[in-house]
Amino acid sequence: MNSRKPKVIIVGAGFGGLFAARTFINKPVDVLIIDKNNFHTFTPLLYQVATSALDPSEIAYPVRSIFQRSKNIKTLMGTVTDINVEEKTIHVKTDLQEKTETYDYLLLATGSTPTYYGNDHFKQHALELRTLEDALAIRNHILSRFEQATWEKDEAQRKALTTIVVVGGGPTGIETAGAVYELYNHVLKHEFHHHALTAKVILLELGNKLLTPYPDKLRNSALKQLESLGVEVKFGNSISEVRHDFVTLKDGTMIPSYTLIWATGVKGSPLAELLDVPLERNGRLPIHPSTEVINRPDVFAVGDMTYLEDSTGNPYPMVIPVAQQQGVLAANNILARINGKAPEPFDYHDRGMMATIGRRRAVAWIYNKIQLTGFLAWLAWLGLHLLTLLGFRNRTQVFINWVWNYFTYDRSVRLIIDMEEQAEEKSISYKKEAST
Amino acid sequence: MNSRKPKVIIVGAGFGGLFAARTFINKPVDVLIIDKNNFHTFTPLLYQVATSALDPSEIAYPVRSIFQRSKNIKTLMGTVTDINVEEKTIHVKTDLQEKTETYDYLLLATGSTPTYYGNDHFKQHALELRTLEDALAIRNHILSRFEQATWEKDEAQRKALTTIVVVGGGPTGIETAGAVYELYNHVLKHEFHHHALTAKVILLELGNKLLTPYPDKLRNSALKQLESLGVEVKFGNSISEVRHDFVTLKDGTMIPSYTLIWATGVKGSPLAELLDVPLERNGRLPIHPSTEVINRPDVFAVGDMTYLEDSTGNPYPMVIPVAQQQGVLAANNILARINGKAPEPFDYHDRGMMATIGRRRAVAWIYNKIQLTGFLAWLAWLGLHLLTLLGFRNRTQVFINWVWNYFTYDRSVRLIIDMEEQAEEKSISYKKEAST
Numbered sequence: 001m002n003s004r005k006p007k008v009i010i011v012g013a014g015f016g017g018l019f020a021a022r023t024f025i026n027k028p029v030d031v032l033i034i035d036k037n038n039f040h041t042f043t044p045l046l047y048q049v050a051t052s053a054l055d056p057s058e059i060a061y062p063v064r065s066i067f068q069r070s071k072n073i074k075t076l077m078g079t080v081t082d083i084n085v086e087e088k089t090i091h092v093k094t095d096l097q098e099k100t101e102t103y104d105y106l107l108l109a110t111g112s113t114p115t116y117y118g119n120d121h122f123k124q125h126a127l128e129l130r131t132l133e134d135a136l137a138i139r140n141h142i143l144s145r146f147e148q149a150t151w152e153k154d155e156a157q158r159k160a161l162t163t164i165v166v167v168g169g170g171p172t173g174i175e176t177a178g179a180v181y182e183l184y185n186h187v188l189k190h191e192f193h194h195h196a197l198t199a200k201v202i203l204l205e206l207g208n209k210l211l212t213p214y215p216d217k218l219r220n221s222a223l224k225q226l227e228s229l230g231v232e233v234k235f236g237n238s239i240s241e242v243r244h245d246f247v248t249l250k251d252g253t254m255i256p257s258y259t260l261i262w263a264t265g266v267k268g269s270p271l272a273e274l275l276d277v278p279l280e281r282n283g284r285l286p287i288h289p290s291t292e293v294i295n296r297p298d299v300f301a302v303g304d305m306t307y308l309e310d311s312t313g314n315p316y317p318m319v320i321p322v323a324q325q326q327g328v329l330a331a332n333n334i335l336a337r338i339n340g341k342a343p344e345p346f347d348y349h350d351r352g353m354m355a356t357i358g359r360r361r362a363v364a365w366i367y368n369k370i371q372l373t374g375f376l377a378w379l380a381w382l383g384l385h386l387l388t389l390l391g392f393r394n395r396t397q398v399f400i401n402w403v404w405n406y407f408t409y410d411r412s413v414r415l416i417i418d419m420e421e422q423a424e425e426k427s428i429s430y431k432k433e434a435s436t
Numbered sequence: 437m438n439s440r441k442p443k444v445i446i447v448g449a450g451f452g453g454l455f456a457a458r459t460f461i462n463k464p465v466d467v468l469i470i471d472k473n474n475f476h477t478f479t480p481l482l483y484q485v486a487t488s489a490l491d492p493s494e495i496a497y498p499v500r501s502i503f504q505r506s507k508n509i510k511t512l513m514g515t516v517t518d519i520n521v522e523e524k525t526i527h528v529k530t531d532l533q534e535k536t537e538t539y540d541y542l543l544l545a546t547g548s549t550p551t552y553y554g555n556d557h558f559k560q561h562a563l564e565l566r567t568l569e570d571a572l573a574i575r576n577h578i579l580s581r582f583e584q585a586t587w588e589k590d591e592a593q594r595k596a597l598t599t600i601v602v603v604g605g606g607p608t609g610i611e612t613a614g615a616v617y618e619l620y621n622h623v624l625k626h627e628f629h630h631h632a633l634t635a636k637v638i639l640l641e642l643g644n645k646l647l648t649p650y651p652d653k654l655r656n657s658a659l660k661q662l663e664s665l666g667v668e669v670k671f672g673n674s675i676s677e678v679r680h681d682f683v684t685l686k687d688g689t690m691i692p693s694y695t696l697i698w699a700t701g702v703k704g705s706p707l708a709e710l711l712d713v714p715l716e717r718n719g720r721l722p723i724h725p726s727t728e729v730i731n732r733p734d735v736f737a738v739g740d741m742t743y744l745e746d747s748t749g750n751p752y753p754m755v756i757p758v759a760q761q762q763g764v765l766a767a768n769n770i771l772a773r774i775n776g777k778a779p780e781p782f783d784y785h786d787r788g789m790m791a792t793i794g795r796r797r798a799v800a801w802i803y804n805k806i807q808l809t810g811f812l813a814w815l816a817w818l819g820l821h822l823l824t825l826l827g828f829r830n831r832t833q834v835f836i837n838w839v840w841n842y843f844t845y846d847r848s849v850r851l852i853i854d855m856e857e858q859a860e861e862k863s864i865s866y867k868k869e870a871s872t
Contacts, residue, residue: 038851057491060851062627068627095580096584144513148532191500413493415498
């Protein structure tokens with residue numbers, strides 16, 4: 001009567017892990033979600049936190065809260081440091097202690113991480129936009145550079161402090177560049193008018209076109225929309241050096257800038273290395289169409305961290321819908337295995353893609369058929385994001401913020417909060433305390 | 437025609453500095469506000485950020501934005517490190533550089549800072565609640581301790597991780613203790629139900645009564661309301677030791693707890709020491725009734741950092757209304773001096789005081805005459821805070837959040853965001869970069 005239910009451990013509470021966990025609600029399995037954060041991040045809007053348009057809590061939601069009413073789903077905050085596929089255990093570290101957990105089925109969904117293509121020293125001076133902490137760091141950084149620019153007598157220095165370089169012509173790069181320019185043009189310009197500061201936003205695309213997978217019409221439109229906004233777009237130039245106060249391109253161009261946002265280049269999460277199997281390019285973990293990891297029984301993996309080819313031989317893109325759909329499939333396939341049934345292969349339903357450029361421009365390629373540009377595309381983008389935002393409160397509040405920002409450009413979120421200083425002053429982390 | 441206008445430097449963008457600056461809008465003076473933050477903090481609601489009920493941006497507002505349309509008011513972010521009253525200059529430090537500014541009139545309004553009454557080593561393990569960073573540190577700390585408690589097998593340790601000690605029976609202590617208990621009782625309890633965690637909130641008042649300046653009826657009501665909520669109140673016990681995992685009282689009682697919030701004991705801002713005049717007790721700077729600093733011509737000071745006696749010989753309390761009214765008076769008296777007129781003395785309009793206890797309990801002493809308790813007092817508190825919150829957007833949003841919280845107890849702000857780790861990984865601060 002009280003026989004043990006199979007235990008599934010999900011590592012990662014991103015889109016893949018969350019959609020898998022949802023599929024397990026009230027199913028005859030015990031689920032443990034492990035994530036290093038206590039919240040899920042709605043990553044498509046990270047750039048809005050970075051540009052002071054939204055608060056962190058408007059795009060992040062506590063995982064415990066999502067599964068509060070699901071008796072079979074538990075949550076633990078920690079980092080997985082080891083996986084033993086023979087003994088079916090994983091090792092987890094928290095600030096407080098280390099712990100070993102046993103699983104019947106393991107589902108890995110830890111996403112991706114930036115890569116600098118061998119130029120790892122770029123990382124030291126580059127800002128990334130992958131996590132909520134990243135977004136807050138960018139917000140602090142940009143606002144601080146503007147504050148510093150007001151003190152600066154040297155004109156060249158002053159310009160460098162308000163020049164923002166965004167690397168990457170994909171959706172993240174385009175959205176970030178557009179939002180940074182609007183933050184300057186509609187907010188900071190007016191607040192710093194005593195100091196006659198001007199900002200420059202440069203989007204560097206290393207290839208020859210923006211939004212590579214999109215049709216030409218949308219790509220050209222994206223470029224035109226970005227330029228009409230005020231963003232300078234530079235193509236076909238790779239980066240040879242990044243320092244705290246300048247960027248140098250391969251053709252010798254030197255851009256004085258204190259702010260470089262790295263919105264290009266991702267590789268699979270390093271967690272995949274713990275499985276000790278050969279990885280595909282970009283560190284992606286090869287999986288079967290069932291989302292089972294090749295040669296690692298009872299281990300499943302989904303989303304950005306995985307490598308799976310579609311019927312044309314191309315790998316599925318590292319995008320959220322793939323992660324979500326693979327998450328659901330992995331959960332259903334684990335349930336099938338438990339019931340002695342055959343798993344189903346992955347069948348991607350591609351609903352298209354879209355990218356927004358500022359607050360009323362966008363490009364959208366719906367079902368990879370209908371092409372929208374400008375305001376109509378922006379409305380489609382807005383609708384999609386409102387529909388998919390997790391948690392009712394967040395949705396309402398983000399909507400209110402958007403409407404408010406739309407009509408007023410007010411951005412009261414532009415606070416420079418330096419938690420580093422705070423942490424230095426006291427031993428607020430458990431780790432430090434415990435070692436005293 | 438273009439003769440130089442007198443220059444006023446205001447140090448501190450708290451309630452005193454802000455109300456002074458507002459008084460100077462469009463007056464024939466050039467004003468420079470210097471603050472180490474780029475925002476004003478609505479400190480009465482800090483405890484709501486600390487207990488995950490409000491977002492930082494809902495109680496903080498960028499100073500530049502407040503004075504965006506005021507041509508004669510400028511803002512600089514930095515820390516004052518020296519004051520030269522002979523040469524009438526101040527020295528300011530930022531991340532980027534150091535700078536000397538000249539003034540005709542100087543107005544100091546940097547408030548107060550916690551004191552441990554000689555036990556400065558308590559500070560290492562105590563959490564404070566004076567700044568937005570403090571509030572976020574408390575939020576991270578409490579939520580992390582709960583997460584850690586879920587891993588802890590030892591019952592005594594588990595209890596210590598979810599025991600929160602608040603020191604101080606004044607309004608901040610009472611509001612914090614009440615809010616922490618509600619955070620547990622209405623939110624965390626349900627989210628951690630798998631782990632059967634229970635929380636204990638202990639309010640330590642070193643004296644024999646809560647809310648010292650209030651009439652007995654309100655004090656007794658506050659105690660009863662706190663206890664009915666679930667908070668344990670301990671009187672008449674001073675603290676002999678604070679460590680990361682316990683607090684010991686003078687009578688030998690040992691309270692195992694990983695969380696101590698220091699909500700008692702403040703002294704005047706250390707900036708006062710730069711003036712090199714004898715200070716009153718608690719490091720408070722003696723001023724004339726005109727708010728001019730004694731023996732320091734053309735230097736004014738207002739609010740918590742100052743010492744001024746009322747007609748009965750008692751010093752004015754370190755409360756926001758005193759700071760606000762002194763700020764306005766200081767500004768008017770500077771204008772009077774410029775026009776060769778005599779300054780006016782300070783005349784305090786005391787509108788009473790109030791403290792809230794959880795989400796529908798409070799005590800209020802309006803005009804020091806009308807005594808309200810319970811729900812009615814809470815409504816008065818709510819009305820007052822909504823009326824006085826700066827910035828329309830904030831007011832609307834805080835109100836929406838409050839209504840939402842009131843009916844649902846939803847608290848999606850309970851995110852653990854560790855900016856320390858972020859900062860360690862990269863050289864995101866200008867200082868570090870500049871030194872490489």
